[in-house]
Amino acid sequence: MSQFLQVLxxxxxxxxxxxxxxxxxxxxxxxxxxxxFAQGEFVMLPAFFVLxxxxxxxxxxxxxxxxxxxxxxxxxxxxxxxxxxxxxxxxGGITLxxxxxxxxxxxxxxxxxxxxxxxxxxxxxxxxxxxxxxxAAVSLRDLMNLAISLGVVMLLTLFLNRTxxxxxxxATAQNPGxxxxxxxxxxxxxxxxxxxxxxxxxxxxxxITPVYLAKFSNGETLGLIAFIAAIVGGFNQIRxxxxxxxxxxxxxxxxxxxxxxxxxxxxxxxxxxAIILLRPQGIMGTSEGxxx
Amino acid sequence: MLELRDVHGxxxxxxxxxxxxxxxxxxxxxxxxxxxxxxxxxxxxxIFGLLAIQSGQILLEGQDxxxxxxxxxxxxxxxxxxxxxxxxxxLSVYHNLELGGITAPDQGKVKARIEQVMDQFPMLREFKxxxxxxxxxxxxxxxxxxxxxxxDPKLILIDEPSIGLSPNLVQEVFRTLTRLRDQGVSVLMVxxxxxxxxxxxxxxxxxxxxxxxxxxxxxxxxADPRVGQLFLGGHVxxxxxxxxx
Numbered sequence: 001m002s003q004f005l006q007v008l009x010x011x012x013x014x015x016x017x018x019x020x021x022x023x024x025x026x027x028x029x030x031x032x033x034x035x036x037f038a039q040g041e042f043v044m045l046p047a048f049f050v051l052x053x054x055x056x057x058x059x060x061x062x063x064x065x066x067x068x069x070x071x072x073x074x075x076x077x078x079x080x081x082x083x084x085x086x087x088x089x090x091x092g093g094i095t096l097x098x099x100x101x102x103x104x105x106x107x108x109x110x111x112x113x114x115x116x117x118x119x120x121x122x123x124x125x126x127x128x129x130x131x132x133x134x135x136a137a138v139s140l141r142d143l144m145n146l147a148i149s150l151g152v153v154m155l156l157t158l159f160l161n162r163t164x165x166x167x168x169x170x171a172t173a174q175n176p177g178x179x180x181x182x183x184x185x186x187x188x189x190x191x192x193x194x195x196x197x198x199x200x201x202x203x204x205x206x207x208i209t210p211v212y213l214a215k216f217s218n219g220e221t222l223g224l225i226a227f228i229a230a231i232v233g234g235f236n237q238i239r240x241x242x243x244x245x246x247x248x249x250x251x252x253x254x255x256x257x258x259x260x261x262x263x264x265x266x267x268x269x270x271x272x273x274a275i276i277l278l279r280p281q282g283i284m285g286t287s288e289g290x291x292x
Numbered sequence: 293m294l295e296l297r298d299v300h301g302x303x304x305x306x307x308x309x310x311x312x313x314x315x316x317x318x319x320x321x322x323x324x325x326x327x328x329x330x331x332x333x334x335x336x337x338x339i340f341g342l343l344a345i346q347s348g349q350i351l352l353e354g355q356d357x358x359x360x361x362x363x364x365x366x367x368x369x370x371x372x373x374x375x376x377x378x379x380x381x382x383l384s385v386y387h388n389l390e391l392g393g394i395t396a397p398d399q400g401k402v403k404a405r406i407e408q409v410m411d412q413f414p415m416l417r418e419f420k421x422x423x424x425x426x427x428x429x430x431x432x433x434x435x436x437x438x439x440x441x442x443x444d445p446k447l448i449l450i451d452e453p454s455i456g457l458s459p460n461l462v463q464e465v466f467r468t469l470t471r472l473r474d475q476g477v478s479v480l481m482v483x484x485x486x487x488x489x490x491x492x493x494x495x496x497x498x499x500x501x502x503x504x505x506x507x508x509x510x511x512x513x514x515a516d517p518r519v520g521q522l523f524l525g526g527h528v529x530x531x532x533x534x535x536x537x
Contacts, residue, residue, distance in 0.1 A: 167387050168394060171380040178378045181340065182439070183366040183395035 002135035007257045008250060009133070013142035015249020016149030020204040021226035022233065022241035023153065024197040029235055030173035031193035032085055034096045038104035040223020042198065045107060046072040046205035047122055047214040048115055054123075061123050069202045077198030081191055104219065111216035119213035125206060145207045152203060153242055156196070160238075169193060221265075228268045232275045234285020243284055247271075293318040293478045294339070294447055299348035301338050307346065308334045310502035316495065318446075321469060321479040323489040323510065325519075326499035332482040333375060335499065336449045339480075340365050340372045352447070366395050369446035373436050375455060375482075381425035385416055385435055388424045392439035405442050412468075413438045430461040437468060447478045454485045466492050490514050 021043055028036050036042070049071040053064030084103060088096045126144040130137035160166035171179040172189040180186050204222075212218055225248060233244025248268050256264045281287040295315040302308040308331045316322045324332050337343040339350055341360045350358045352368055362372070371392075379388050389409060393402035410417040413434055419427060424435060433453060440448055450469070454462040462485065469479050470492055483489035490496050496513035498506040506513060513519050 164390070164394065164399070167383060167391070170383060171391055174380050174382055175378070177374075178380060179391075181342070181362050181372050181374065181378075182391045183363045184391065185363070 002137075003257070005134060005136035006138055007253045009136065009138045009146070010142045011250035011253030012246055013146040013149075013249070014208075014253070015229075015246035016146050016153075017204050017208045017245075018222075018226050018229050018249055019153065019242045019245025020149050020200045020207075021222060022229035022245045023156070023238050024200045025227060025230040026235055026238055026241045027173075027193050027197050027200075029230075031169075031190045032089060032096075034085070034089065034093045035100070035227070036197075037097060037100040037223070037227075038107060038219075039100075039201065039226060040219030040221070041104045041107035041111075042072075042076045042201040042219070043205045043208070043222050043226075044214075044216065044219035045076065045111060046202035047209035047218075048111055048120075049202075050206065051115070051120055051122070051214055065125075065206055068206070069199065072202035072205075073195050073198045075198075076201060077195035078191070080198070081194040085194070104223070108216050108219060115214075115216070117216060119215040122209040122214045124210040141210070148203070148207065152200070153238070156200075157238060165189075165192070225268050228272045230282075232268075232271055232282055234282030236286060236288060237282070237284045240282050240284035244282070247283075293320075293353060294480065295349075295351040296335070296339070297349040297351070299335075299338055299345060299350060301334070301343050301345040301348075303343070308502050309338060309348075311348070312338075312499065312502065312504055313348075314497055314504050314507050316478055316480060318478055319473055319476045320494040321473050321481065321492065322495040322497055323486070323493040324480065324482045324497045324499055325486045325490070326505075330499040331502040332499055333451050334502075336372060336374075336451055336480070336482065339449060340370065363395060366443065369443070371440040371443065371445040371448055373440045373448065373450040373453065375452040377429070377432055378436050379424035379427075379432050382423055384421050385424055385427065386420040388435055389416065389420075389439050389442060392442035396443060402442065405444075409438045409441055412441075429456040430458060433457055433461070433465065437465060441472070445477060447480065448472065449480050451482045452484060453481065454483060454488075462488070487514070 021039060024039060024042070025035065028034060046068045050064045050068035053059040053067040054061060059067055084099060085096065088099050124141060126141045128139045128141045130139050131143070160170055168179065168184045169189045169192055171182070171184055172186050176186055179189070208222070209218070226245065229244035229248050230241045231244070232247065233242065234240025248271065251271065252264055252267055255267050275282060293316055296312050299309050299312045300307060312331070312335055324335065326332050334343060338345055341362050341364065345359055348358070349356060352370065357365065357368060380391065386406065389406045390402065393399070393405060396402050410420065415431060416435060416438055419431070424432060427435060433456070437450070437453070453465045457465065466488070469481065473479055481489060481493070490510045490513055493510040496508060496510040497504060498513070498519060506516070506519065
C-alpha cells in the first residue's frame, strides 16, 4: 500500500508537469488553431536561459529563474508569435505546423551549439529529501512540483473564468468572429495566449530539469508526451490536458513499478492509439465540427 | 444618420459591391432585400469595417467612417448582429451579455445596463447562469439582440434575424426592433422574410448585383409590381422564408 501511494504520488507529480505543457498545446490550439511542435523545445530552453543567467551573467539562482521566465515569455511568447505565427498563419494551419517542426529542430541544435551536447546539472528548487506520508516515502520535490503545477492550473482557470480579460480570451478561442464584432481586441488576446503558453513551458522546465538535467534533446520526449497527454485528455479542454498529463504520469510510474520498466516509453503511445480508436475527442474533449 | 456613397468593395480580388449608395434617416427601420449574392450581408460588413472597401464613402451622422475598425464603429454607437449563431458557446448568458459592453470604459455602468437589458428580456434573466450553447436557437438570437443593445447603440445592423426562428419568435424580434425604433434607434436589417419585414419597416432597399436598384418607402415597395415579381412571389426563396422555413 505504501509503495503504491509512493508510486502514485510521484506519478502525479511528473504528470502535473506534463499537464502544464499539455495545457499549452490546448491554449495555442484554441487561439490559433495550430499545433506547436516546438513545444518540447519550449520546455527544454528555459532551463538553459537560467543557466546563462547563473553561469554567464553571474546572477543568483532565484534571480536567474526570474530572468529565465522573462526571457522565455519574451522569446518563446512574444517573438514566436510575431516572427513565426503571425506571418505564417495566413498561409494555413498545416504550413505553420511544419514551420514549428523546423523551429523545434533549430532550437534544439542551437542549444547544442551554444551550450554543448553534455547534460548540464541544474539546481533543485526543493530538496529531494523523502518525507513520510502514510508510510510512503515521498520526496518533498515531488510534492512541491505537484502543488505548484496544480496551483498554477487552478490560477489559470480562475483567470480565464473570473476575469474579463480571461473571458475575452475564451470568446476569442471559441468564436473569434463574434469576439471581433463585439470589439474584443482579438490580436491582443491571442498574444496573451502565447505569453501564457511560454510561461507554462518555462515553469515546467524549471520543475522538471533538476531531475532530467539540462540537455538539448530534452524536448523530444517531453514534447511528445505532452502532445499525447493533450490528445488523450481532449485537445480542446484545459481540464482535459490536465487529466491527460496526470494519467500518463501515473500510468507510466505504475507500469514501470508493477509491470516492466522496459516498455514504459511505449505506454503513452499505446494509450494514444487506444484513445484514438475508442474516443477520438479525448477523455474530456468535445468533438469539433469543421466546415471545409 | 447613415449614408453610403458609391461604395465598392469585396474580398481580395473579388468585388461584390459595385457602387452601393443609400441613406437612412434616424429612428427608422430599413430592410434590405435582394436575391442571393446581391451583396446584402456584404454591405453590413463594409459598414462595420469587416470588408476591404475599394472606393466610395460611408458617413455616419455626417462624419466619414469609411474603413473604420469594428471597435471604432462600436465606439460610434453602431452594433452588428450577423447571420447565424453568434454566441460564445461555453460562456454563460450573463457573460455573453457582458461581452456586448466589453469596449465600454466604465464597466460599472455595463453591469447596470445588463440588469436593464435582462428586464427587457426576462428569459435571459431566468437563464443567466446557463451556458449560451444550452439555449434554443430562438433564445440565442434573443441573447444576440440583447447583447447588441447593451451599449445603447444609435444604429443596429441586423442580418437575417428570422433564420431558424419560429414565426412567433420572428414577430417577437420584429416587435423588439420596432420598440427600439420608437426609442430613436435606427435599424438596418437584411431579411429573407421580405414581405413581413417590409410590412414592419419604414423604408426598403433593393440590392441587386452589388448595386442599389430601388430605395423607397416600405409600403410603396410592397405595392411595387417589380418588387412583387422579383422577390415576393417569384423564384426567390422569399415565399418559403415567409413561412418561417
